[in-house]
Amino acid sequence: MKTLVLVAHPHLADSSSQQFLKESLPATGIDWEWLDGQQAIDVDREQTKLRQADRVILQFPLYWFAAPASLKQWEDTVLTRKFVYGDHRYPLADKELGVVVTTGMPGKAFQRGGAEGITLDAALAPLAAVTQRAKMTWLPTLAIHQFGYLNESEKLQLVIRYQRYLTQAQPDSLTSRQTWFAERLPGMIDRLPADQQAKGKLIASVFEQKSADLDQLADTLALIKEQSDD
Template identity: 35%
Template sequence: MKTLVIITHPNLEQSRINRTWMQELKKHEEITIHTLYQAYPDGKINVAHEQSLLESHDRIILQFPFYWYSTPSLLKQWQDEVLSYGWAYGEGGDKLHGKELGLAISTFGPEDSYQPTGYNHFTMETLTTPLQQTSNLIGTKFLPLFVLNGVMHVSDQELAENAKAYVDHVLQPSKVEA
């Protein structure tokens, strides 16, 4: 299965978690890595290129830090422009039907803050519902979430283990728990 990981982090070089995840992914030639902020530093997205990239892969993973209960702004812009009517949804919009869509998310808050009784009052599953619904709309199978919480308190050893688990998840998401 051809897998595309779209990494959307505005400061990837300074991100210990997302950069480590990317470095581990690079060890696997069956994974295509695409970094949106590197590809489009000016914010001008090449829609045709992005659509072609999506069409040529079976599994798509969106990797990003969780910002204000959502994605970084360039990923939202990417969704608005690339997942267009007549291509990704609506009449004739079936180009992604049957593909898989997953999320790999890093959060500042600890895991217990993403519970109904926690600081954020909602689970990650609830907070990512708009992305799950996007998957429904575009006809993809939504995969289990991969989340690393409390990124400021992750040791180097924990991060190394987590990065390997992330690659396993990307390659076989139905067989691995985050």
């Protein structure tokens, strides 16, 4: 899977959350681009990148319930009517679009009656409408609230949540999660120092056995359900 990550942030170097996410990027399959860092937008180049991607991630801090201006400028310049749908070819159709948004307020603020009084889905509605117009698939948003307050354990979890959001098959089911880990385990074991590889392989084998056992249980249950429906 090829994932294009478009980051909109006027002060990237000063953002601890954006630096953290950059360090957390998966090793392969990612085309990372900082929109504010470009002198001028090369429309052909951007449209080619979009055509080549399977998944497009828009990543930004929430400024006044919207993305920073650089993302709107990119949209208005790159997503021309003709490119998106004007000639009825829909080159972005069936690609996935996901938003990684950071907020300074806690998650509970983003609901009716909450401090912000608006849900993130409502705030991001214009982006969702563009996605629909392009016949793309909108992914459930990955919201990162109050990054600065996360403890070490929460940050460790965020690394993998973010990596999975960029590269894991949807929907985010247990089966999808198992497949994502199974695909990466051999590479992760190879990276281990020689004296740790046996332990890595042992853990992997237990994980694989549990995956197989679950498949078997699900099959058995499906069979029982099928029979009881007669």
